[in-house]
Amino acid sequence: MVEKLVIIAVIILGVIAIAQLMRVYEISSKLRKNNEAEISTRDNRLNANMMLLFMFGLFGGFIWLMLTYGWTGRGEAASIHGAEIDWLLNLNFIIIISVFFITNTLLFFFAFKYVKKPGVKAFFYPHNNKLEMLWTITPAVVLAVIIILGLKTWNEATADAKAESIRVELFSKQFDWTARYSGVDNTLGKFDYKLTTDNNELAILTTNTIDTAIQNMESGISGIKALESKLNDTHLMLAPADRNAMVKDLNRKNKLVRLLYQMKGRHDSKLDAQAWDDFIQKDTLYLCKGKEYEFNFRSKDVIHSAYFPHFRAQMNTVPGMTTRFKFVPSLSTAEMREKKNDTQFNYALLCNKICGGAHYKMKMMVVVLEEPDYKKWEDSKLTQTFRDKYFASTAVVEEEM
């Protein structure tokens, strides 16, 4: 508290001191008959010199940053399309940095050079069509090149993935990532958010998961039956607000369960096979060097963004729709560690769309393996498919019940 009082006192004294200085300045400028509108030659020169000085400072600072952090400070791209993006980025940087230097130099240099000099009148020069055409057409030509090259890279990066690309689903929620690999058939099983249960976090669609979801919704701990019995229990005194919340919850669940029954009626059990061989992977995403991956992004709650800084890849994950992005990892984790001379280095997947308080912690490690190692890892995972895990856990659940 004392500190705050001292700070406030210092501020007040400071203001008073400045006010006194101003009084002195006011009186002296009255004596000099200065009304602030006339800028003295000295002040003009001072600012003109400052313009030049500032320009050198600005350029110097920029060059220092580039030297310290290595051009753009990005390091090498770890994917095939990423290398192309970096090439294009460098080209664009060369263009814009030239423009930056040239135009800023002209600006500050003219400001310095054409400062008011006694007896020199400004040159009346209202327009010149040729000059104006010049600086309309030149940027247009440069931009045409930028646009054509940019669209070429964009079209390649966003084209549909090849049929043989490995399909992986990345499922996002506040505040973590889960991957689902498509298994031996390389086809991801279908999903529907209404199927989310404790043992089916990714809401994968099979005949069994529909049944479980219906059962959960009807007879689960806070399912429809439980709610109804509470609401109908005449011995139970409920606060009106609680009662309203429960009625609302009940209506919601009745609606959802109706939809689940419709889903059950429409479901084709032949599709189950697509889902059963999928396997789920948390914490670390394993990729195989040189293979194309098509990522299918989903979100459970709000928008997230799957951001792979080292692979130059990014795509938002949007609740209610699937988004896609593909890339080919071109450097294994081991190779990148060697290049960076950092044994602790890893690739990562981050969230790059504001999604709540712990947004900044939402991450998944990414490891790129050479093909033999990747195969070894994949084989071990193929023994723990969705089917294996699902029935293991439902068995436990049934035993408990």
Added chain:
Amino acid sequence: MATVAHDEHDHHEESFVSKYIFSHDHKMIAKQFLMTAVFMGVVAMLLSILFRIQLAWPGEASDFVSFFLGDQWAPGGVMKEDMYLGLVTIHGTIMVFFLLTGGLSGTFSNLLIPLQVGARDMASGFLNMLSYWFFFLSSIIMLASLFVESGPAMSGWTVYPPLSALPQAVSGSGLGMTLWLFSMAIFIASSLIGSLNYIVTVLNLRTKGMAMTKLPLTIWAFFITAIIGVLSFPVLFSAALLLIMDRMAGTSFYLSDIIVGGEMLTQHGGSPLLYQHLFWFLGHPEVYIVLIPALGLSSEVISTNSRKPIFGYRAMIGSILAIAFLSFIVWAHHMFVTGMNPFLGSVFVFTTLLIAIPSAVKVFNYITTLWKGSIIFTPAMLFTIGLVSTFITGGVTGIILADAALDITIHDTYFVVAHFHVVMGLSAVFGMFAGVYHWFPKMFGRMLNTRMGYAHFWITIIGAYGVFFPMHFVGLAGAPRRYYNYSVYQDFDVESFDLMLDLNIIITVFAIIAALGQIIFLFNFFYSIFRGPKADQNPWRSNTLEWTTPVEHIHGNWPGELPTVHRWPYDYSKPGAEADFIPQNVPLKDGEEEH
């Protein structure tokens, strides 16, 4: 006869309330806008210093942070994650809408449109008053949202749903978000009323001889800004309305298949992308609503203080028109990686990059205006040169971001933050400062202190570049925006982590320097209102009509008849003339040619 009647009307006594509070006079309303904007600007700047401290010294206790946020939001002097997002959100909202839209257009359109076109007042003084008081009300609501128990809106200034629609997703999406939406709805009403008034005034109340081709570029800029506002703000209004419905009435415009906080929602079929389209349909023109008035003000200042006509007057108008038109067909360049169809993305790459052409024309025209001029470095002129520099520096990085292929890797990183702060934040703020320094004598009848103006400018531009130049590198290294800290990088890429932390400290130090520099301005501003030296009628020896009005403000602006306009506003250093300026109301001499 009309003028006689008006004279009588001018001299009636006004009460304190009708003169200073519910005034219909555009000059007073301009001052009201400016005062409110200055206050809002200071608040938003303070918020930015708070979160800059967190970024530079994450997790370290700070008395400064604890002083402003208290135990609830900064227990032990370390701000909470949620509050960090709240600060970022409200900083952006206030800066974009309240300072640079309401403040900039509100102040200078109000002050200069009637004075420079030669009108007694705005077309509707009453609506003009209403526009200010709506602005005031929305400012109060926005500030009040900072004091809500569950915190202010926390989903970024773009308030994307579902995050902004679901109170379960983040605490600020409760009452704080509701207040944000209501504040914005009122703000939009204010902006629309104001803009309609500006458009009508420019079209109908120009004095005799004031053809559209004789208007100062300031008026062209305000006029086009107002048109953009009228066409785009209603779209944001509808976006906000739909969001209110999703939040309060259980509709599913933006929501589909969501499980949040353990609750499975029934909303199905909506699209979060719809909101983004609606938002950016305003959001991108909004950038130009912010920027174009600043370009207008600086065109006037650069010409007056180079003692030269603005180079390429018609090209300047043409490029503003082109920018305004293009600004409506580029919005989805904010959405390249949202899951929007990539083909649509390529169309927006094309239209967006086209904007670089009129922008380049403007820059070269500014620079050519300086060439062979006789430059007088008033503080307003310094800020104008600052504006041109930041417009270049921020503009060129836009070329990178507009290129969808490159945007994939830098979208939503600090590179974007640096880009838009330089090109629209700094340029617009510099334009606004230029405007305040240049027209202060017109507003308050007194002069600002020049030396303090110099100190203010040099500290501000050094601070500003010091903040935003390194920020590009932070972004290129892969730092996502709206991160509470970058500790996550420590787990896998120490080199990048070190770069981010080093530069974040430099940035914060410069931010504090720049913020302290603004104290000089605030002091100068308030001190000079009361004690600055009395201004002459035309202190900058300028051509435009506002300098033909008396220094003391009168209702109706000109004591006698309205001036008649005979020439364009840029006859500076015209060959054959004695003085180096010829005001617009001076008739052409025999045989004198128009420019």
